[in-house]
Amino acid sequence: MSKYLIDKFLYMIDRDPELVERYREDPRGTVTWWEAERANTVLNCHGGEASTWQRFTDEEREALAAHDHVALFSLGAHPFLTLTLFIAMFERDHGPLEYQKAFGARLAHFSMPYPDIAT
Template sequence: MSRYYVNKFLFTVDRDPELLRRYKENPRTLVETWEQAIGPQLNSVEFSTVNGFTDAEREALVNHDIVALFEMGAHFFLSLTIFIAIYDEDWTALHGPLSFQRDFARRLAHWEGRDYPPVGE
């Protein structure tokens, strides 16, 4: 897994309201667009040709699969913040404050007492 590239995706999409909206509405299209056009950008004039998502990473991002991303080593804070931005308002309306965060913890409860997957490369 390219933890760097997945984490770059989570970081950049979470900090851009337009990308975040597109990721919520049509994740597959946004992941494909980001991987081809946004992710390779190193700065305003330079691009990388060495990064790309694996099929498993791409599907986890498309499906908003928090557990799979965590288990592949995506940074848990980056995952939590982007998915709070996507889901928290809806979850709070249905289940009350911090309900998404509680569900996030519940989904990862099988990791309690175990070493977390490494988040650095």
């Protein structure tokens, strides 16, 4: 499991409006594409540096493909990265703060200490 890779995915997708729309419309395809093309690039580096070993687990891949923020939180994804991306994708389908409240309500069953979100 790689909390870093999940957080990197959430961060990189959220910073590109075209990728936000792509992920909203085709989550499984976007996850597959990103893992193959971008997962091993160096974050915020445009010089062609890359690694070759980072991959999602099946559980991570499925949670990302299902837009399942509860599963992502359980896996250690940072809640602010998840929330900001999911607001960009889904807030438009809801009334004011309706999506954010539903997002939080789905996480209400977690008690402290929360899953470790350190990377």
